[in-house]
Amino acid sequence: VxxxxxxxxxxxxxxQPNIELxxxxxxxxxFDPLQPKTGGLAAALxxxxxxxxxxxxxxxxxxGDGNEPLDIGPHGEGKVAKLDLPREHYSGYYEGFxxxxxxxxxxxxxxxxxxxxxxxxxxxxxxxFVAGAAFHFRDRDAIWVHDYHFLPxxxxxxxxxxxxxxxxxxxxxxPAPDIMERVPNxxxxxxxxxxxxxxxxxxxxxxxxxxxxxxxxxxxEVEHGIVISARGQTRCQKFPIGIDPNQFAQHxxxxxxxxxxxxxxLQKKLNGAxxxxxxxxLDYTKGIxxxxxxxxxxxxxxxxxxVLLQIANPSRTExxxxxxxxxxxxxxxSRVNDExxxxxWRPILYENDPFxxxxxxxxxxxxxxxxxxxxxxxxxxxxxxxxxxxxxNDPGVLVLSKFAGAAEDFDQxxxxxxxxxxxxxxxxxxxxxxxMPREERIQRWRSMINKLEAYTIHDWSAHFVRExxxxxxxxxxTVPI
Ligand code: ADP
Numbered sequence: 001v002x003x004x005x006x007x008x009x010x011x012x013x014x015x016q017p018n019i020e021l022x023x024x025x026x027x028x029x030x031f032d033p034l035q036p037k038t039g040g041l042a043a044a045l046x047x048x049x050x051x052x053x054x055x056x057x058x059x060x061x062x063x064g065d066g067n068e069p070l071d072i073g074p075h076g077e078g079k080v081a082k083l084d085l086p087r088e089h090y091s092g093y094y095e096g097f098x099x100x101x102x103x104x105x106x107x108x109x110x111x112x113x114x115x116x117x118x119x120x121x122x123x124x125x126x127x128x129f130v131a132g133a134a135f136h137f138r139d140r141d142a143i144w145v146h147d148y149h150f151l152p153x154x155x156x157x158x159x160x161x162x163x164x165x166x167x168x169x170x171x172x173x174x175p176a177p178d179i180m181e182r183v184p185n186x187x188x189x190x191x192x193x194x195x196x197x198x199x200x201x202x203x204x205x206x207x208x209x210x211x212x213x214x215x216x217x218x219x220x221e222v223e224h225g226i227v228i229s230a231r232g233q234t235r236c237q238k239f240p241i242g243i244d245p246n247q248f249a250q251h252x253x254x255x256x257x258x259x260x261x262x263x264x265x266l267q268k269k270l271n272g273a274x275x276x277x278x279x280x281x282l283d284y285t286k287g288i289x290x291x292x293x294x295x296x297x298x299x300x301x302x303x304x305x306x307v308l309l310q311i312a313n314p315s316r317t318e319x320x321x322x323x324x325x326x327x328x329x330x331x332x333x334s335r336v337n338d339e340x341x342x343x344x345w346r347p348i349l350y351e352n353d354p355f356x357x358x359x360x361x362x363x364x365x366x367x368x369x370x371x372x373x374x375x376x377x378x379x380x381x382x383x384x385x386x387x388x389x390x391x392x393n394d395p396g397v398l399v400l401s402k403f404a405g406a407a408e409d410f411d412q413x414x415x416x417x418x419x420x421x422x423x424x425x426x427x428x429x430x431x432x433x434x435x436m437p438r439e440e441r442i443q444r445w446r447s448m449i450n451k452l453e454a455y456t457i458h459d460w461s462a463h464f465v466r467e468x469x470x471x472x473x474x475x476x477x478t479v480p481i
Pocket of ligand 1: 311360385
C-alpha cells in the first residue's frame, strides 16, 4: 500500500467508532501550507480535522475582554474554532501558573518554580472560560483535551452539564509526589483531573508517578489502570506519541536532491569536520547549556573534528527564566567558539530561526550525531525525527538523555543513553557516536526505525480516540472546578 493509502487507513481507524470529535489545545495549527510547521501535534491533529471532520478549538493568539464570539471557520471536512482569551487573566494563566509553576514542576525541576497564588486564580478562570466556549460544541460525541494548560478543563465541562466522554493527553512528564506537593493547590488540581474519563501519559514512568501522587495526595488507588473516585471511573493509560517516519524519510531524500543553499554552505563551513545536530525550543528543560559544555570537551580532546549545529528557537520570551537561559546559552556558545574556533572555522553554528520540516529532515540526515539531552522531557519528538530522517545505508547515531520519554522506547542497544547533567558522559557519547563503525550504526538504526514504523503519530491518535470511545458514560456526578 502507498503512504497515502496507509494514512487513509489509519484515519479510518481513528474514525472506526464514527466519532464526532472536539479537540481542544492551547494553540492550534496555523493551517498555512507556506508556514513552517513546528511541532508534531499539528501533524497529528490536522488530518483528524481535514479528513475526518473533527472540530479543533484553541486560542486565536489575540486577547480580548472575554465577550468576543468564537471565530469558527471550515477546514476540510471539519472546523477550526478560534478563541480570544481574556486579557485580564492571560498572563497569570500562561506565563504564570502554566509555565512558571506547572511546567517546571512537571519536569521535576522544582527550583525553577516561581509561585504566586494569584496565578492559580487566573489559570482557573481561563479554564472556566474555555469550558464555557467549548459548551457551544456540547453535541460532539467526545472531547479530547491536550496538555498541562487544561488540567481542570474536564471538570469545568462537567459542571456545565456536558455528559460526553472527555479525555486528556498530557504531553509533558508527570513528577513524583514530593515534587507535586510543591505545586499550590495540587490536591484540588488532581481531584479535578478525575473528571476525565481517560488520562493519557507518554510513558510508564509518568503513569507510575501519577499513581503514586493519587495514593499520597488523595488516598486513591489505581487498579488495573482504573481509579474510582466520587465522580466515577478514570482510566489511566500510556500513549507514547510518535511521528510520521515516512514523511521525514521522504523529505530527507527529496530535499538533499534539491541542493538546498543552506546545506551547501553548511558543507563548506564544516571544512572536513563531522556534523552533530541539536534542535530544541530554547527552554531550560532541554539541557542545551550542559550539551555545549560537553561539546567543548569533545573539541579539547579532538580539535576540529566535529561541528555542532545547534538550532534553538526562542520560546516563552516574556518569562524571566527563559531570558536568563537564552543569555546563558549565548555566552556559552561564544566561549566555546572563542576557545576552539579559528578565524575561518567555527565549531558551533547557532541558529535561532524556524526551519521548514523538509529543511530539518535534510539537516538531520547530514548529521552523523543527533544530540538530544533534555534534563527531562515528555517524549522528545526531535529524537524520533532524527532517526526517521537517516540514510538507511549510512545512518547517524542518536545520543539520548535517559530522562527523555523517548528513552523508554529506545534502549542502550539502539541509542547512546546519557545522563544529561554530566558533560563528561555526553562528551564521551558524542565522541563514540562520531567514530562508530558503519555496521554498528546500521544495526542500531534498524532497530529504532522498526519501532517508529510500528507506532506512528496516526496510530497514536487512532489509539487515543478508540480508547476514549470506550468511555461511554452512565450516571456521573460532578467535580467542582
Ligand atoms: P517540545 O514539544 O518541548 O518543543 P519536541 O522535541 O517534542 O519538544 O517537539 C519539538 C518540535 O518542534 C519537533 O517537531 C521539531 O521538529 C520542531 N522544531 C523545533 N525547533 C524547530 C525549528 N527551529 N524549526 C522548525 N521546527 C522546529
